[in-house]
Amino acid sequence: MDEQQRKLEIIQNGTPDEKIEILYSLTESDLNDKCIKAISELVKDQDKGVRNAASMQIINFGLPQFAYQVVPFVASSDISVRNLAGEILLKLGTNSVDAMIQYDHQNDDDNLKFIIDILGLIGDKRASLFIMGVLSESENDNVILACIEALGNIHYDGAVDVLMLFYDRNELYKPTTVEALGKIGSREALVFLVQKFSQEDELTQYSILESLGQLGDMETYFFLLEQVNTISGPLILPLITSVALLKERYQLDIPYDNRMKSLLMYTILEGTLENKKIAFNLIETFEDKDVLFTSLTLLGEDYELDDMIKTKLFGNCEYVFLEIARVINSQPKNLRHILSMFQQAIAYVTEYQIQINVPMLELRGLTQSISGLLNSADEEVRRASMEILFTLDPETALLFIDSMLNDENMWNRIRLVELLEQYPLEAVEAPLQKLSKDEDEMVCDRASFVYNYKINNVSANSN
Numbered sequence: 001m002d003e004q005q006r007k008l009e010i011i012q013n014g015t016p017d018e019k020i021e022i023l024y025s026l027t028e029s030d031l032n033d034k035c036i037k038a039i040s041e042l043v044k045d046q047d048k049g050v051r052n053a054a055s056m057q058i059i060n061f062g063l064p065q066f067a068y069q070v071v072p073f074v075a076s077s078d079i080s081v082r083n084l085a086g087e088i089l090l091k092l093g094t095n096s097v098d099a100m101i102q103y104d105h106q107n108d109d110d111n112l113k114f115i116i117d118i119l120g121l122i123g124d125k126r127a128s129l130f131i132m133g134v135l136s137e138s139e140n141d142n143v144i145l146a147c148i149e150a151l152g153n154i155h156y157d158g159a160v161d162v163l164m165l166f167y168d169r170n171e172l173y174k175p176t177t178v179e180a181l182g183k184i185g186s187r188e189a190l191v192f193l194v195q196k197f198s199q200e201d202e203l204t205q206y207s208i209l210e211s212l213g214q215l216g217d218m219e220t221y222f223f224l225l226e227q228v229n230t231i232s233g234p235l236i237l238p239l240i241t242s243v244a245l246l247k248e249r250y251q252l253d254i255p256y257d258n259r260m261k262s263l264l265m266y267t268i269l270e271g272t273l274e275n276k277k278i279a280f281n282l283i284e285t286f287e288d289k290d291v292l293f294t295s296l297t298l299l300g301e302d303y304e305l306d307d308m309i310k311t312k313l314f315g316n317c318e319y320v321f322l323e324i325a326r327v328i329n330s331q332p333k334n335l336r337h338i339l340s341m342f343q344q345a346i347a348y349v350t351e352y353q354i355q356i357n358v359p360m361l362e363l364r365g366l367t368q369s370i371s372g373l374l375n376s377a378d379e380e381v382r383r384a385s386m387e388i389l390f391t392l393d394p395e396t397a398l399l400f401i402d403s404m405l406n407d408e409n410m411w412n413r414i415r416l417v418e419l420l421e422q423y424p425l426e427a428v429e430a431p432l433q434k435l436s437k438d439e440d441e442m443v444c445d446r447a448s449f450v451y452n453y454k455i456n457n458v459s460a461n462s463n
Contacts, residue, residue: 016047040069067096120150152180182211213242221246300337339384
C-alpha cells in the first residue's frame with residue numbers, strides 16, 4: 001500500500017484521533033479525487049473534532065473541487081451538517097459559486113433559498129443570471145425574497161427594472177426590494193423610490209429613508225430636509241442617518257433650528273448606539289440646556305460616544321460648570337461617569353488656563369450638590385466627590401471632613417490622606433491625627449507618615 005492509499009484508508013476508517021492527525025498532515029499533492037471526496041465526507045462525521053478539522057482543511061486548501069462535494073450537504077436533515085456545509089461554502093467564496101449554481105436542488109425551496117442566501121453573501125456577479133432565473137420562475141415568497149436580497153448584495157444593476165416590477169407585485173416584497181435597490185444604487189432606482197415614498201406605509205417608508213442615504217444625491221438631501229417638518233416617531237432615525245450621510249458626502253450645511261433639534265434629541269434618546277453617534281455629530285453647539293443634560297446622561301454607554309460628548313462639552317466648559325449641579329441633582333444612573341467627566345473638564349480648564357466665570361451663587365450651589373454625594377452608596381461617587389471638592393473649594397471640603405473620615409472604603413480614606421498632604425499642617429492637623437489612628441493598617445501608616453513629615457518640616461522651619 002503506497003502512502004496516498006494509506007492516508008486515504010485512515011481518513012475513511014481510522015479512529016477520530018487518527019483522522020484528525022492525518023487531516024493536518026495532508027498537502028496539496030495528496031489531494032486526488034478520491035481523497036477530496038473522502039475529506040468532504042468527514043463534514044458529516046459523528047465526531048465533532050473530526051468535522052471541525054475536515055472543514056478547516058477544506059477551507060485552507062480552498063479548491064473548487066471541494067465545493068462540488070460539500071454542496072449536497074445543504075440538503076442534510078442534520079441541521080449542524082447543513083450549517084457547517086453553508087459555512088464552508090461561504091468561506092470558499094468565489095471558489096464555490098459554480099458548484100452552487102450547478103447543484104440540482106431537486107425543486108426543494110428550502111435548499112434553494114439556503115444556496116441563494118450564501119451566493120448573495122459571497123457577492124460574486126457570476127451568480128446574477130442564475131438568481132435572476134430563479135426569481136422569474138419561483139412562486140415561493142421566501143425564495144423570491146432571498147433572490148431580491150441577494151441581487152442587492154451582489155449590486156447587480158441589471159436587476160433594477162425587474163426589482164421595480166416586484167416592488168408592486170406584493171406588499172411583502174417592498175422593504176427587501178427597497179433595500180436591494182439602495183445597495184445597487186442606480187439613478188433610476190433613486191427616482192423610483194423618491195416617487196414612491198409618500199404613497200407607502202411606515203415600514204416601507206422606513207426602508208426607503210434608509211436607502212436614500214446610500215444612493216441619494218444633492219436633490220435627495222433637500223428632499224429629506226423637506227420631510228423634517230412632517231416626519232415623526234421611528235421614521236426619524238433613518239431620516240437623520242440619511243441626512244448625515246448626504247451632508248458628509250456633499251459637504252452640505254444642516255439647518256439647526258428647533259425642529260431639527262427636536263429630531264436630533266429624539267434620535268439621541270431612542271436610537272441605537274450608532275444613531276446616537278450620528279446625531280451628536282450633527283449637533284453644532286452644546287449651548288442648550290436640553291442637549292447638555294441629555295448628553296451627560298449618556299456618558300458611560302460607549303467609549304467612542306463618550307469621547308464625542310466630551311469633545312463637544314470641553315468646547316464650552318463654562319456651560320458645563322453652570323449646569324452640572326442641575327444634572328447631579330437629578331440623580332442620574334450614570335453619576336460616576338458624569339463626575340469623571342467633570343473632573344476631566346476641571347483638568348482641561350486648568351491645563352489650558354481657560355477663564356471660567358461662574359457666579360458665586362452658582363459655585364456655592366455646585367459645591368453643595370457635590371458635598372451631598374459624600375454619603376452616596378457608590379464608593380467611586382464618594383471618592384470623585386471628595387476629589388472635586390478639594391479641587392474646587394478646599395475650605396468647603398474641610399467643612400465636610402467628618403463624612404470623608406468615616407468613609408467605609410479603605411482606599412477612599414487613603415485617597416483622603418493624599419489630598420490632605422497638599423495643605424499646610426495647621427489646616428489638616430486634626431483629620432491627619434484621626435487618620436493616623438485608623439483601624440486599617442495601611443491608612444494608619446500612610447497618615448502617620450504624612451503627619452510626622454509635616455511636623456518635622458514645621459520644626460525644621462522654626463529652627
